[in-house]
Amino acid sequence: xxxxxxxxxxxxxxxxxxxxxxxxxxxxxxxxxxxxxxxxxxxxxxxxxxxxxxxxxxxxxxxxxxxxxxxxxxxxxxxxxxxxxxxxxxxxxxxxxxxxxxxxxxxxxxxxxxxxxxxxxxxxxxxxxxxxxxxxxxxxxxxxxxxxxxxxxxxxxxxxxxxxxxxxxxxxxxxxxxxxxxxxxxxxxxxxxxxxxxxxxxxxxxxxxxxxxxxxxxxxxxxxxxxxxxxxxxxxxxxxxxxxxxxxxxxxxxxxxxxxxxxxxxxxxxxxxxxxxxxxxxxxxxxxxxxxxxxxxxxxxxxxxxxxxxxxxxxxxxxxxxxxxxxxxxxxxxxxx
Amino acid sequence: xxxxxxxxxxxxxxxxxxxxxxxxxxxxxxxxxxxxxxxxxxxxxxxxxxxxxxxxxxxxxxxxxxxxxxxxxxxxxxxxxxxxxxxxxxxxxxxxxxxxxxxxxxxxxxxxxxxxxxxxxxxxxxxxxxxxxxxxxxxxxxxxxxxxxxxxxxxxxxxxxxxxxxxxxxxxxxxxxxxxxxxxxxxxxxxxxxxxxxxxxxxxxxxxxxxxxxxxxxxxxxxxxxxxxxxxxxxxxxxx
Numbered sequence: 001x002x003x004x005x006x007x008x009x010x011x012x013x014x015x016x017x018x019x020x021x022x023x024x025x026x027x028x029x030x031x032x033x034x035x036x037x038x039x040x041x042x043x044x045x046x047x048x049x050x051x052x053x054x055x056x057x058x059x060x061x062x063x064x065x066x067x068x069x070x071x072x073x074x075x076x077x078x079x080x081x082x083x084x085x086x087x088x089x090x091x092x093x094x095x096x097x098x099x100x101x102x103x104x105x106x107x108x109x110x111x112x113x114x115x116x117x118x119x120x121x122x123x124x125x126x127x128x129x130x131x132x133x134x135x136x137x138x139x140x141x142x143x144x145x146x147x148x149x150x151x152x153x154x155x156x157x158x159x160x161x162x163x164x165x166x167x168x169x170x171x172x173x174x175x176x177x178x179x180x181x182x183x184x185x186x187x188x189x190x191x192x193x194x195x196x197x198x199x200x201x202x203x204x205x206x207x208x209x210x211x212x213x214x215x216x217x218x219x220x221x222x223x224x225x226x227x228x229x230x231x232x233x234x235x236x237x238x239x240x241x242x243x244x245x246x247x248x249x250x251x252x253x254x255x256x257x258x259x260x261x262x263x264x265x266x267x268x269x270x271x272x273x274x275x276x277x278x279x280x281x282x283x284x285x286x287x288x289x290x291x292x293x294x295x296x297x298x299x300x301x302x303x304x305x306x307x308x309x310x311x312x313x314x315x316x317x318x319x320x321x322x323x324x325x326x327x328x329x330x331x332x333x334x335x336x337x
Numbered sequence: 338x339x340x341x342x343x344x345x346x347x348x349x350x351x352x353x354x355x356x357x358x359x360x361x362x363x364x365x366x367x368x369x370x371x372x373x374x375x376x377x378x379x380x381x382x383x384x385x386x387x388x389x390x391x392x393x394x395x396x397x398x399x400x401x402x403x404x405x406x407x408x409x410x411x412x413x414x415x416x417x418x419x420x421x422x423x424x425x426x427x428x429x430x431x432x433x434x435x436x437x438x439x440x441x442x443x444x445x446x447x448x449x450x451x452x453x454x455x456x457x458x459x460x461x462x463x464x465x466x467x468x469x470x471x472x473x474x475x476x477x478x479x480x481x482x483x484x485x486x487x488x489x490x491x492x493x494x495x496x497x498x499x500x501x502x503x504x505x506x507x508x509x510x511x512x513x514x515x516x517x518x519x520x521x522x523x524x525x526x527x528x529x530x531x532x533x534x535x536x537x538x539x540x541x542x543x544x545x546x547x548x549x550x551x552x553x554x555x556x557x558x559x560x561x562x563x564x565x566x567x568x569x570x571x572x573x574x575x576x577x
Contacts, residue, residue: 204426206389206414207388208414209414
């Protein structure tokens, strides 16, 4: 017990946290120096899922809305960029604002009538919407129907083609850092607090003056825009995008990372995405039973760490066993239960 | 005296069930008014209807002369009408400070928030001592203090307290009643909802008695205390 509290204090210290962040950052930046193409590829994949998890976390973790169709939000961004570049010959960077706008508008259109639904019902709506996106994309000419859009030109950044693996790695690393920054700022803002109150007790939050529908919609839009941006970069990275990406499995993976990492915890998203990708690579030779092992692991984690793998927030405020004992004694003697 | 809150012929339904069957009452500025009644009488529904959480299906609610019947909950709260919900509804996984900050959600100035918080800590020193502790570690009475404190953070003109005494030891109830009286003397208008009729009648200037969604009796609390019907129904049988 004593050991674990001292460990807790050590981990809770500012200096330890900053050292940890620095070590991870240095490792991430220098990775392409000693890693081979395969490792960089895997690392890029992890970074991509970090982006998705961070975006999905705003909707699922911060706002507590159950979203089963996050891959459709990625698709909106990816298709916007792909169509503008391929059909209209736009520059990649010029497509980004449009991609953001398209994501936001569609999120508003879907969110406004449906966000008043709670829990399971919202999950079904997002799932259904995701299916609509997939079917529409598969049947429209402008989205290249079932085969999708391919041959999206790779942009040139600072004289280096985006198609170079380490360039892709760095661009996604920078994106992840931006997303982390946005997530942390959001969480600490008035908006983040409003969402936290709302998630804990919606009626109490409303009675205290929190405009619940507005904040829910805002979270939904922000999460969608983050997904759309990730999608735009994904489209130019892959050079193509097809409706086969928009599947329930893909959305479920993203949700899985969010739940696995610990809803609402930014570092948890990074850890969850890394674990998800690394485990997938480790179990690659197991073949089709890979997902079975994955499922077992997930069940085990949920049994032993139901709040997700990242440690609980603010451990310093949680009463230790001794404090709890004192507290219960105090309330017993006062009899105020 | 001026009427701060007026409820006129309000009906509220949960689906097909009418929880309020056209009730009317009013609260004058500076008064403490109590709504009494047993389980399912519609007490909590009345408060939720006034604060906009479960809007009325017909009738009008006026606060400071303005019709607030159709306003959404957050707008009503911003007009200075605080609702302290039943069961306290505090955020157990957040600190006391964070809980209080929710109460000041409609306040934008930091100085104002700080002043409101100091005021609450002055009223309930125990909360000040534990401001960084998680609210879930507080005792029941302290949690109720926190709920009241949170309701006061936005400097409301009127507070609505739902079941202040629920699950609390008599001595704590007395202590809280003292705080309510003190707040009232400082100019706060209070609407109480209670099952504990004895406490409510002792505290309130005027009381209404609800039964299955209608007001069956009203009057000055001092008079109701001696009314044989009330004694029979709420103050313990045939005691003289």
